Amino acid sequence: MADEDKVTSSLHVKGGIISQHDGMGKSSVKKFSKKKSLTIDIQSYNHEIQAGSRLHLAKAITFIESTSSEQQEIGQQILKMLLPYTGNSIRIGITGVPGVGKSTFIEAFGKMLCDLGHKVAVLAIDPSSSLTGGSILGDKTRMEELAKHPNAFIRPSPSAGTLGGVHKKSRETMLLCEAAGYDIILVETVGVGQSETIIRGMVDFFLLLALTGAGDELQGMKKGIMELADAIVVNKADGHNESLAKKTVAEYKQILHFLAPSAPNWTTPALAVSSLHKKGLDLVWETIKSFEGKMTQQHFWQNRRKEQTVNWFNEMIVNRLYDDFFSSIQRKQRMKLLEQQVREEKMTVSQAIEELFSSNSYQ
Numbered sequence: 001m002a003d004e005d006k007v008t009s010s011l012h013v014k015g016g017i018i019s020q021h022d023g024m025g026k027s028s029v030k031k032f033s034k035k036k037s038l039t040i041d042i043q044s045y046n047h048e049i050q051a052g053s054r055l056h057l058a059k060a061i062t063f064i065e066s067t068s069s070e071q072q073e074i075g076q077q078i079l080k081m082l083l084p085y086t087g088n089s090i091r092i093g094i095t096g097v098p099g100v101g102k103s104t105f106i107e108a109f110g111k112m113l114c115d116l117g118h119k120v121a122v123l124a125i126d127p128s129s130s131l132t133g134g135s136i137l138g139d140k141t142r143m144e145e146l147a148k149h150p151n152a153f154i155r156p157s158p159s160a161g162t163l164g165g166v167h168k169k170s171r172e173t174m175l176l177c178e179a180a181g182y183d184i185i186l187v188e189t190v191g192v193g194q195s196e197t198i199i200r201g202m203v204d205f206f207l208l209l210a211l212t213g214a215g216d217e218l219q220g221m222k223k224g225i226m227e228l229a230d231a232i233v234v235n236k237a238d239g240h241n242e243s244l245a246k247k248t249v250a251e252y253k254q255i256l257h258f259l260a261p262s263a264p265n266w267t268t269p270a271l272a273v274s275s276l277h278k279k280g281l282d283l284v285w286e287t288i289k290s291f292e293g294k295m296t297q298q299h300f301w302q303n304r305r306k307e308q309t310v311n312w313f314n315e316m317i318v319n320r321l322y323d324d325f326f327s328s329i330q331r332k333q334r335m336k337l338l339e340q341q342v343r344e345e346k347m348t349v350s351q352a353i354e355e356l357f358s359s360n361s362y363q
């Protein structure tokens with residue numbers, strides 16, 4: 001691939017760049033060996049990802065997503081070196097019920113942005129693959145046109161089964177994409193369960209895609225989700241649906257009027273688009289740019305990011321405690337026994353907890 005050729009030749013040209021940013025000179029670069037045959041040169045990843053190698057970016061994401069602690073460590077080393085080059089993107093989260101048109105929207109919107117000269121990375125999050133019935137494979141097909149664009153990078157991440165796991169990897173994947181020069185990150189998530197709150201905690205702009213007929217849809221939509229959204233975009237505004245979409249937009253505007261805005265000095269807009277016919281997408285981009293301008297001016301943008309990182313840190317502490325706690329087989333067995341005792345009412349829940357935590361295997 002052209003990518004690889006380009007990157008190999010830039011290896012020596014860019015040597016030493018990193019040392020001034022994180023204090024890790026060439027001499028301190030660690031090399032990791034995997035089963036003797038694989039040696040990973042972390043610094044070459046650093047150079048090549050920054051030089052735009054999709055291959056290295058994809059490999060680095062695979063390290064981050066790996067369940068092997070050795071590979072994860074490699075991923076973390078790569079990310080650590082690239083950290084000074086992250087943060088220069090607009091992170092956009094896109095949610096909506098299954099079938100609303102998220103993938104179609106991302107394909108059309110992403111392509112428009114790529115044509116404008118932006119570098120767009122798409123991350124598909126699937127918090128529960130059982131609920132979406134393997135939509136990721138379908139998404140790949142549906143985004144074929146965007147995938148071919150030289151400015152686009154599409155990464156569907158498999159569900160790790162736990163919300164925490166998906167959360168952690170997606171954030172880190174996002175940072176890697178930023179270091180690779182992607183200035184717009186689009187994150188797709190199916191609007192079910194907790195996914196909206198997770199995405200809200202990761203992105204700068206949260207876009208809720210909706211279908212026509214707000215009245216019906218609102219019956220099943222939580223008010224909280226609408227309050228999280230920075231914009232509501234009614235999709236499929238084409239053909240006989242177009243006038244209905246306009247009516248729906250007006251209904252959403254009315255409803256939004258009574259809800260708390262997602263950010264200070266922001267009126268959450270409702271817009272109509274047709275992802276299929278690529279109509280109204282420029283207005284969505286204008287809205288996002290206007291949001292960025294206003295929020296940056298009042299420092300909300302920067303502060304929200306900082307807050308998101310701190311929240312992420314706190315969540316990671318909880319995840320780590322959880323993983324560490326259950327990493328002991330004896331403790332797991334003990335828990336099962338105690339569970340039985342609780343079920344049979346031989347112990348109170350508090351007593352069982354006390355017993356579990358006072359066991360000497362817990363440090």
Ligand SMILES: Nc1nc2c(ncn2[C@@H]2O[C@H](COP(=O)(O)OP(=O)(O)OP(=O)(O)O)[C@@H](O)[C@H]2O)c(=O)[nH]1
Nearest residue numbers: 097098099100101102103104135235236274275276
């Ligand atoms: N008429 C019309 N159809 C659309 C539009 N956008 C998407 N669709 C159709 O709606 C269906 C679902 O679109 P997807 O993009 O797969 O929806 P999704 O929200 O990504 O679905 P999941 O990933 O399964 O949750 C497809 O058949 C699309 O062709 C649109 O703007 N107009």
Ligand SMILES: [Mg+2]
Nearest residue numbers: 102103135139
């Ligand atoms: Mg989809």
